[in-house]
Amino acid sequence: MNRNPLEMQAIVNGTILTLDDRWTSYDCGMVIVAGTTIREVGPFDQVRLDRLGIPKEHIIDADGGIIIPGLVNTHTHIGMSLFRGIADDTANRLKRVIFPLERKLTTPEVVYTASLHSLAEMILGGTTCFADMYYFATQTARAAQESGIRGIIGQSVATYGGPDAPDFPTSVELVHRLDNLLKGNDRVMAAIAPHAPYSLTKQELLQCAEIHANRDIRILSHLAEMPFEESYTDEHYHMRPIPFYHQCNLLGPKSTMAHCIFADGNDQRLLVDTGTGIAHNPSANSKSGKGIAPAYDLMAKGARLGLGTDGPMSGNTMDMVNILGITAKFQKVLKKDPTIMTPREVLRAATRGGAEALHLEKSIGTLECGKQADIVIVGTDSPAMFPLYDPYAAIVYAASPADIDMTMVDGKLLMYQRKLYTLDPQAIRIQAKGMVSHIHKEMHELL
Ligand SMILES: [Zn+2]
Incomplete structure (x- = not known):
């Protein structure tokens, strides 16, 4: 699922909260990403999508989730x-x-x-x-x-x-x-x-x-x-x-x-x-x-x-x-x-x-044209995320980390549908186990 950095991709079929100055949101929106940056944010538009010629496999379906800045x-x-x-x-x-x-x-x-x-x-x-x-x-x-x-x-x-x-x-x-x-x-x-x-x-x-x-x-x-x-x-x-x-x-x-x-x-x-x-x-x-x-x-x-x-x-x-x-x-x-x-x-x-x-607001923090494509989808399938009258309240008061469906940085998918693309958590845990046993032994002397 990792893209060539020059390719275009789209995230569609989700509620978009842009976090821009006017709190702009779209009930069923789409974000177009070109390379590492956001090219367009707006309502879902199939004709526009077709015109841009983005191949099907580069279109991420948010499936009714909430699309927010990372x-x-x-x-x-x-x-x-x-x-x-x-x-x-x-x-x-x-x-x-x-x-x-x-x-x-x-x-x-x-x-x-x-x-x-x-x-x-x-x-x-x-x-x-x-x-x-x-x-x-x-x-x-x-x-x-x-x-x-x-x-x-x-x-x-x-x-x-x-x-x-x-x-x-x-x-x-x-x-x-x-x-x-x-x-x-x-x-x-x-x-x-x-x-x-x-x-x-x-x-x-x-x-x-x-x-x-x-x-x-x-x-x-x-x-x-x-x-x-x-x-x-x-x-x-x-x-x-x-x-x-x-x-x-x-x-x-x-x-x-x-x-x-x-x-x-x-x-x-x-x-x-x-x-x-x-x-x-x-x-x-x-x-x-x-x-x-x-x-x-x-x-x-x-x-x-x-x-x-x-x-x-x-x-x-x-x-x-x-x-x-x-x-x-x-x-x-x-x-x-x-x-x-x-x-x-x-x-x-x-x-x-x-x-x-972090003094990075010129490049990240909102979903706006020209910003780096650091984008997250919050899924809405779990019981706590339904009904969804106010997406801000749902994320702040009801969501849990397991609801996150996608994490993208610079247009690159790091996680989608709970699968990590750049890290292998099982291999990391195996690597950590020996260190944890050593820490466990040594810590008793300090406590
Ligand atoms: Zn600290």
């Missing part, structure tokens, strides 16, 4: 999926469990295999683009390139280095290596990923901003996530985390900050005014009891806000479909108002908002 997962650590479920819900998990576990057991092979495993889950769940920050980032980049997904891959840097580097200067070397590997690749891009305000010195954070500017690469980081972060930056720098990052030149039109839970009115204004992208992770943030970010307030102020799952040790799944309902419900609880964070607003955040948060 989901954008703005914050992940996909190289951690083989650690999923270890020491869930224990105290001080980051420093007591996760950091020592990574130090001992994270290897290039583990990151590569775990990345492939997560990518299979993400593509089956309708994710077409993701932003990741982790160690051995060249391995995640390699897996992303093989899978056909779009991504921004961040190499984690910190004072203490990580499993792939003994210190900050060595982890910076890895950023250069990643960027050299991905230079000129516009589907999988490099980023520098300072871990968090408390994980690097001010000097090191300023150096990250310099590398970002000199190399013209993205910045991904965790910000205003931890309850202790405010007292940390107050004690060391006499300011709040978000203004501190601004002083370090880390906010701006090519940076994306994950979480931003502890953001007061001034912090929110700073994020909006600097054009910083925000990755909102309501599932992971609630599981860890940290709090719920003011996502609705940020959106109302015009923030570039997208949604994310966080890593598989934090949110456990890489499922963006269930994030939709969680996003709506937590914001309603936070604001004590059932009328806010509507299905339209949530689906926008998961698609177009994600593209804005």
Whole structure:
């Protein structure tokens, strides 16, 4: 089913939600794809289809499903999926469990295999683009390139280095290596990923901003996530985390900050005014009891806000479909108002908002002529998807990842009718099994 990149194809017979400025939709529509981009979006027109001469085998029947822009997962650590479920819900998990576990057991092979495993889950769940920050980032980049997904891959840097580097200067070397590997690749891009305000010195954070500017690469980081972060930056720098990052030149039109839970009115204004992208992770943030970010307030102020799952040790799944309902419900609880964070607003955040948060809105995020063909079909055969009075509400409140029928990136089919075309999940699992046995043995010493 994989197409020659110059060929035309059509997706027909589905409800199209374009997510454009006017919320244009078509009850029975068609999307024409030419090569890697969208050529036309409109009502289904057999005469037009015949005139374009698209061969039958290049026509994808959505079978009454809902055709939407691909989901954008703005914050992940996909190289951690083989650690999923270890020491869930224990105290001080980051420093007591996760950091020592990574130090001992994270290897290039583990990151590569775990990345492939997560990518299979993400593509089956309708994710077409993701932003990741982790160690051995060249391995995640390699897996992303093989899978056909779009991504921004961040190499984690910190004072203490990580499993792939003994210190900050060595982890910076890895950023250069990643960027050299991905230079000129516009589907999988490099980023520098300072871990968090408390994980690097001010000097090191300023150096990250310099590398970002000199190399013209993205910045991904965790910000205003931890309850202790405010007292940390107050004690060391006499300011709040978000203004501190601004002083370090880390906010701006090519940076994306994950979480931003502890953001007061001034912090929110700073994020909006600097054009910083925000990755909102309501599932992971609630599981860890940290709090719920003011996502609705940020959106109302015009923030570039997208949604994310966080890593598989934090949110456990890489499922963006269930994030939709969680996003709506937590914001309603936070604001004590059932009328806010509507299905339209949530689906926008998961698609177009994600593209804005990653500063990719010129090429992805909507179904419009000229955009890259990153397209998903949400099937409507399952009991929860019937009746279908409001397609936005059905996707946000009733759909599950198993309802995704097709995932396309750059006009290439990555999954259709639940079959993956670029990855073999059985082979990945066989490859992972030996690593999982080793992790199982070793983890007991750490817990
Ligand atoms: Zn994270």
